[in-house]
Amino acid sequence: MPEVVGTETRCAVDVPVLRCDPICRDHVAIDLAVPGFPASEPGQFVQLRCCESGPTEPIEADWPADGFPSISDRQFASSQPFLRRPFSIADRWQHSDGAAGLRIISRTVGMGTRWLAHLRPTDTVNLTGPLGRGFAIPPPDVPLVLVGGGVGIPPLLYLARRLHEAGRTDVTAIFGAASRDLLPVRLSSEPATDGTARVCVDLPGAARYPAIVTTDDGSAGLPGMVTAALRAWHSRRAGRGAPAMVCACGPQAMLWAVAQQTRQLGLRCQLCIERVMGCGIGTCLSCVVRVRDANQAAGWRWALACTDGPVFSRDELLDDGGKAPA
Ligand SMILES: Cc1cc2nc3c(=O)[nH]c(=O)nc-3n(C[C@H](O)[C@H](O)[C@H](O)COP(=O)(O)OP(=O)(O)OC[C@H]3O[C@@H](n4cnc5c(N)ncnc54)[C@H](O)[C@@H]3O)c2cc1C
Ligand code: FES
Structure with missing residues (x-):
């Protein structure tokens, strides 16, 4: 039984891996069972220790008063990542024994994510979370558009589950990737090539929201970018209903484009941003x-x-669109 350490709202714990399956060419879905995992919101993340857990050998080093410790490159450089890696919660459900099921969708880009991609059932991984501030859900009459690009799609899957559980019906997903084989979601049917939203993406739980899928190379859905799909979605609505709220996550350039476009279209917008994160808990200042x-x-x-x-709410962020102050 893993030991839960920490406060009521956050835990650091070794948890069993239930499965680790490929979703596409470079993404895997990792399901974990986390007893006692505190309440979490879509948009929050966990920090994973991407190497074997357990005590590490202490290194003895001289530390002269007027200089640096003498640690050799070989001692310092390791084949295992020293820092934990941040991952959005891609889904959460309840197991019959009360443990939380958590899904992480990881794109393999380096040392830590390569380690994750080789996890097997019976392995364990050390997890800290939930961390950060998630999406604020607007009042029921506000339509929602979930705009995700590539590895930014995972937190929106968890958001789709929670919106469905809250009874929200006016929700559309716009998911984009460079090509069909890089989409970190499974397609339940062929997406429309003309930007029509249809139920074509496997969303968690019983969520069955219509989706527009875009690919840069046109290998699935609408050829082009998510912003083109958002514009098409907006013009089809032709001002019907309350102005929508866009919840977006993806590469920085995509987020800034969505920020500008939602301003032009008069839509509200929240952006889930990525920064290099050394600690995930507010101590290292790497994520300013x-x-x-x-x-x-x-x-x-x-x-x-x-x-x-x-x-963040779009209007909180200063640097969107690359407009830095003088
Ligand atoms: C809040 C948050 C949520 C995230 N959610 C997910 C997720 O759900 N799924 C997922 O696959 N990834 C997610 N990421 C990105 C993920 O944390 C990095 O891809 C991961 O840390 C890379 O670790 P690595 O050891 O494999 O790569 P490294 O060997 O450390 O680096 C490999 C390459 O990836 C780049 N890189 C490393 N970390 C980041 C980062 N934070 N942002 C941009 N580029 C980076 C490096 O510059 C380098 O080029 C998230 C990041 C943040 C900050
Ligand atoms: S990652 Fe934000 S302060 Fe360390």
Whole structure:
């Protein structure tokens, strides 16, 4: 039985891997069983230790008062990642024994994610979470559009489950990838090539929301980018109903394009951003981002993506669209 350490709202724990299956050319879905996992929101993330758990050998080193410790490259460089890696919660469900089922969808890009991709049932992984601030769900009359690009899609899957459980019906997904074999979701049927939203993507739980799929090379769905699909979706609505809220996650360039487009279209918008995260808990300052603050002389201040985000309202962020202050 894994030991849960920490406060009521966060845990650090070794958890069993239930399965690790490929979803596409470079993404795997990893299901974990986490007893006592605290309440979590879509958009929050966990930090995974991407190497064997267990005590590591201490290194003895001289540390002269006027210099640096003498540690050789060989001692310092390791074949295992030293820092934990952040991953969005891609889904959460309840097991019959009360443990939370958690899904992580990982794109293999380097040392840590390569280790994750080779996990097998019976392996364990050390997890800290849930961390950060998730999406704020708007009132029931506000239509929602979930815009995800590539590895930004996972938190929107968990969001789709939660919206379905909350009885939300006016929800559309717009999911894009470079090509069909890089989509980190399974297609339940062929997506439309003209940008029509249809039920074609496997969403978690019983969520059956219509989706527009885009690929840069046209190998699935609408050829082009998610912003073209968002524009098409908006013009089809032709001002019907309340202005929608866009919840977006994906590469930075995509997020800034979505930020600008939603402004032009008069839509509200939340962005789930990615930064290199050393600790995930607000101590290392590797994840700083500028947010507007009228109380500061400069009109902005630093915030931490790991604790103030990773989800921000579009209008909080200063740097969207690359417009940095002078
Ligand atoms: C809040 C948050 C949520 C995330 N959710 C997911 C997710 O659900 N699924 C997923 O696959 N990935 C996610 N990521 C990105 C993931 O954390 C990185 O891909 C991972 O840390 C890479 O580890 P690695 O050891 O395999 O790569 P490394 O060997 O550390 O690096 C390999 C390459 O990836 C780049 N890289 C490493 N970390 C990041 C990062 N944070 N942002 C951008 N580029 C990076 C490096 O610059 C390098 O080029 C998330 C990141 C954040 C901050
Ligand atoms: S990741 Fe360390 S402060 Fe945010």
